[in-house]
Amino acid sequence: MVLTAVSLFIGRYPTPGLSSPALLRDDSVFLQVFLQLRMPRVLTAVIAGAVLGAAGCVFQMIFSNPLVEPGFLGVSQGAAFGAALSILFISSAALPVQAVSAVFAMTGLFLSYWLARKFHFGGWILRLVLAGIAVSALFASGVGFLKYAADPVSQLPDITFWLLGSLTGASWSRLISIAPITLISLTILMMFRWRLNILSLQDRSSFSLGARPHLEKLLLLFCATAAAAAVISVTGLVGWVGLIVPHIARRTLGSDARNALPGSMLIGSIYFLVSDTAARTLLTGELPLGIITSAAGAALFIIILSRKGSGEHL
Amino acid sequence: MNGIIEASQLRYRYTPKAPPVLDEITLSVPAGSALALLGPNGAGKTTLLDLILGWRSPESGRMMVKSQNPSQLRRSEAGKLMSLAAQSESITFSFPVVDYVLFGRAPHLHQLRPPSRQDRETAMEALRTVNILHLADREVTKLSGGELQLVKIARSIAQQTEILLLDEPTSDLDPGNTVRIMEIMEQQKRLGITQVFTTHDPMIASDIATHTALIRSGKLLFFGPPEQALTSDLLSRLYSTPMSVHHAGPRRIIIRGYG
Numbered sequence: 001m002v003l004t005a006v007s008l009f010i011g012r013y014p015t016p017g018l019s020s021p022a023l024l025r026d027d028s029v030f031l032q033v034f035l036q037l038r039m040p041r042v043l044t045a046v047i048a049g050a051v052l053g054a055a056g057c058v059f060q061m062i063f064s065n066p067l068v069e070p071g072f073l074g075v076s077q078g079a080a081f082g083a084a085l086s087i088l089f090i091s092s093a094a095l096p097v098q099a100v101s102a103v104f105a106m107t108g109l110f111l112s113y114w115l116a117r118k119f120h121f122g123g124w125i126l127r128l129v130l131a132g133i134a135v136s137a138l139f140a141s142g143v144g145f146l147k148y149a150a151d152p153v154s155q156l157p158d159i160t161f162w163l164l165g166s167l168t169g170a171s172w173s174r175l176i177s178i179a180p181i182t183l184i185s186l187t188i189l190m191m192f193r194w195r196l197n198i199l200s201l202q203d204r205s206s207f208s209l210g211a212r213p214h215l216e217k218l219l220l221l222f223c224a225t226a227a228a229a230a231v232i233s234v235t236g237l238v239g240w241v242g243l244i245v246p247h248i249a250r251r252t253l254g255s256d257a258r259n260a261l262p263g264s265m266l267i268g269s270i271y272f273l274v275s276d277t278a279a280r281t282l283l284t285g286e287l288p289l290g291i292i293t294s295a296a297g298a299a300l301f302i303i304i305l306s307r308k309g310s311g312e313h314l
Numbered sequence: 315m316n317g318i319i320e321a322s323q324l325r326y327r328y329t330p331k332a333p334p335v336l337d338e339i340t341l342s343v344p345a346g347s348a349l350a351l352l353g354p355n356g357a358g359k360t361t362l363l364d365l366i367l368g369w370r371s372p373e374s375g376r377m378m379v380k381s382q383n384p385s386q387l388r389r390s391e392a393g394k395l396m397s398l399a400a401q402s403e404s405i406t407f408s409f410p411v412v413d414y415v416l417f418g419r420a421p422h423l424h425q426l427r428p429p430s431r432q433d434r435e436t437a438m439e440a441l442r443t444v445n446i447l448h449l450a451d452r453e454v455t456k457l458s459g460g461e462l463q464l465v466k467i468a469r470s471i472a473q474q475t476e477i478l479l480l481d482e483p484t485s486d487l488d489p490g491n492t493v494r495i496m497e498i499m500e501q502q503k504r505l506g507i508t509q510v511f512t513t514h515d516p517m518i519a520s521d522i523a524t525h526t527a528l529i530r531s532g533k534l535l536f537f538g539p540p541e542q543a544l545t546s547d548l549l550s551r552l553y554s555t556p557m558s559v560h561h562a563g564p565r566r567i568i569i570r571g572y573g
Contacts, residue, residue, distance in 0.1 A: 064406040194428040197409070198420050204369050205403055209473070210393025210421030255407035258428060 041170040044178075045276045046269045048167075048231045049241060051182050053268020054189055055224035056242030057249065057261050061200040062217050063125055069242035070228035073128065073221070074135030078108025079232040081139040083162045084146040092158045094169035098177070098233045104139070105229035109222075111135045124203070124214065164288030165238035167276050178230040185227035189261065192220055196257035238272070239290050240297030245271055247304060271296075316381075317342035318477065318508050319349075319366055323375035326361060335361050336532045339375070343525060345476070348499065348509040350519035350540070353529035354553055359512040360401070362529070363479050366510060367398055379477070393421025397470035399463075401481040401512075408453040411465050415440055418472030440472035444498055460491035467498060478502060480511035484518060496522060516557075520544050520566040528552045544568065 023030045055070035063072075071077070082104030086097045115131035116124070143163070150156045195216065198206045203213040228242070249263035275296060279287040324339040336358045343349050351359040364370040365377050368384030377384060384392060397418065405414075418440065419433040429437075441447045446464050449457070454465060463483060470478055483499070484492045499509060499522050513519060519526055519540060526543035528535040530552055536543050544566055549557035556571030 061407070064404075066406065191426045195420075195425050197413070198417055200407055201405070201417070202400070202403055204364070204367075205398065205400055207369050207389070208367055208393065208396065208398035208400075208479075209417060210390045211425070212389050216425075250407070255409050256413055 036172070040172045040175045041167050041276070041280075042273065044167055044170040044175050044234060045273045047175070047179070047182055048235050048238070049245075049268035049270065049272025050186060050265040051227045051231045051268070052238070052241040052272070053245035053249070053264035053266075054186055054261060055228040056268075057246040057257065057264035058189055058196065058220055058224040059242070060246050061196050061257060062221060063129065064200055064202070065129075066247065067243070068129075069240075070224060071232065071237070071242065072136075073112040073132040073225060074108030074139060075105045075225055075229050076108075076232060076237055077136040077139035077143065078111075079105035079229060080163055080237055081142045081146070082107075082233075083236065084143050084150070084159045087155050087158045087162070088146055088150055092155065094171070094174060097162065098169075098174060102229055102233035105232055106226070108135055108139060109225045109229065161288060162236040163290070165236035165290030165293070166279070166286065166288050167235055168280075168286050169234065174234050178234055181230045182227045185223040186265065188223045189220060192216075193257045193261045196220070196261065197255075200257075235289070237290055238275075239294040240301075241268055241271060241293050244297040244300055248300065251304060318345040318380055319343040319510070320378040320381075321362075321365070321375070324362075324365060324372045324377060325374045326358075326365060326370060326372050334373070334532055336365070336372075336529075339529075339534050341525075341527055341534065341537045343508060343510065345508050346503070346506045347524040348503050348511070348522055349525040349527060350523035351510065351512040351527050351529060352514075352516060352519055352543075352549075352552060353535075355514075357529045358532045359529055360481055362527075363398070363481055363510065363512065366477075367396060367479060368392055390421050390425075393473065393475075395475055396477040396479060397473040397475040398479045399466040399470045399481065399483060401485065403466065405454055408455040410450070411446075411452050411454050411457070412437055412441065412450040414454045414465060415468045415472050418469040418474075421473065436474070437468075437472045440468040443471055443501075444468040445494070460487050460494075463487060463491070463495060464498075467495065471502075475507075477508045477510070480509060482512050482514070484513060484515060492518075516544055516549060516568045517566065520568065 024034060052070055059068045059070055059072060060066050079101040082101035083097050085104070086092070086100035090096045090100065112128065112131040112135045115134060116127040119127040119131060121127065121130070147156060147159055150159055198209050198211050199213060199217055199220070206213045245268045246260065246264045249260045249267050253259040253263040271293070275292045276289055279289045279292050320342050322340045324336055325334050326336045327334045339362065351362060353359050361370065365372055366379060366384060368387060371385040380395060387395070415437040416429050416433060419429045419436060423429060423433070438447070438450070441450055444464050444467055446461070446468060449461060449465065454462070457465060467480070467483065483495050487495065496518060499511070502509060503522070523540050525538070526540045527537045528543055528548060535552055536548055544559055546558045549559065549568065558569055558571055560567045
């Protein structure tokens with residue numbers, strides 16, 4: 001909360017650094033910047049961080065694998081493909097890019113799910129993982145081709161910038177466009193927070209504990225992925241948030257999803273907000289957000305894993 | 315005869331073209347008894363547990379648990395009726411033991427409701443029953459094999475079911491831990507809990523079981539009381555290796571014929 005308030009007043013206008021709240025009254029341009037640019041942007045960062053953190057936590061528990069993240073099931077690469085497609089053939093304006101990337105993110109999810117049902121190898125979870133890898137690779141090569149075909153002066157920089165993630169396009173209308181699905185999904189995930197523990201066990205065990213692992217996992221995966229897809233369509237590919245945040249949450253709060261899930265949301269928000277505030281204030285130009293989250297994420301990952309007493313289990 | 319678990323002419327195969335893993339299995343387990351499933355590796359013992367649990371459904375034949383088809387039971391009902399202590403359960407996340415045992419309360423709770431203080435008390439009681447209260451705060455991923463086995467059984471006990479399914483509860487355990495598990499099984503038997511367990515140690519079957527099923531290549535070689543099942547002849551045929559049964563007072567001593 002404090003951080004949200006403070007970051008509202010950090011920026012490069014009118015002077016680099018922290019501004020005084022009194023300016024809101026005296027400077028009408030600052031008021032505009034505050035209300036129309038910073039406010040939606042900061043709120044988007046809070047929601048995006050919470051969604052990616054929560055979705056990461058849910059993914060890691062459902063797949064019993066601490067190395068998966070929300071973009072895993074073809075969602076991130078699908079969104080990237082959609083964004084590149086829009087930039088090349090429709091428009092590089094914020095809304096069409098968001099719409100097309102959201103459509104392709106969900107296409108990625110359904111394609112992964114459909115393929116997983118077609119595969120004849122391994123258990124259900126393994127099939128989903130393999131299908132996700134295949135679909136992601138397919139879309140990634142599509143993105144590669146679109147980048148190759150893009151106009152290197154006008155279109156390629158847009159694609160690259162989108163692929164690195166940024167909140168420059170954040171606005172009230174875009175925030176409102178993703179608010180319903182993200183808030184509904186987060187609520188559902190939160191309602192299932194103790195149940196997630198049961199679902200993180202092997203399917204046969206959770207079945208013996210009275211769960212319907214396939215059905216319940218599918219519901220939670222769908223919620224997490226839909227919310228993540230909505231966020232990615234606005235922010236672009238902001239790497240590592242969904243991967244690293246649940247680790248930090250579990251390390252500090254324990255594995256029990258009753259704590260780890262809300263913890264992931266909170267830490268995700270903080271992580272996203274701090275990274276975005278850094279992205280828009282460190283340099284005169286806007287730094288792609290993904291660069292910061294990935295660099296900081298990788299550094300944190302190395303620190304966590306090499307710390308003494310980190311144990312053999314994640 | 316009307317047992318709590320009734321199987322008649324069960325057949326099961328993993329894929330439609332594969333040979334059956336289980337075939338012509340007919341058995342009846344009275345409530346409160348302890349059924350030992352004996353047989354070589356890959357004979358289909360665990361698959362039979364899965365069929366009782368309802369995790370798998372037979373291709374033909376009928377499986378009835380308390381006169382109901384276990385794979386069509388409401389899941390929460392099934393979870394209150396049967397619990398499973400699986401043989402190998404890889405656990406990815408490091409839950410404290412008490413939280414892990416608390417998972418046993420899941421079928422008693424609405425799926426969106428977290429466990430209450432009372433559920434926690436039940437979990438602690440289960441830890442006390444198994445005599446591992448001192449492990450309560452340890453991480454479940456850092457236990458020894460014997461400790462983990464006891465914790466899995468504690469979770470099943472916290473589940474408060476009428477039927478306890480135990481997949482090789484004593485495999486890989488030292489003699490001390492083996493006896494501890496056997497004592498817990500004996501105690502559950504006295505409480506009237508029905509138990510079905512698989513084992514590679516015929517002596518455990520001899521000491522604990524009230525019923526014995528000898529399964530060889532998916533078929534029932536023999537089903538009946540241990541005193542009829544645990545003979546040198548049947549066990550030698552079961553394991554395709556000479557086995558001899560000796561008597562020492564009330565107990566049987568069963569050894570491999572080697573050399």
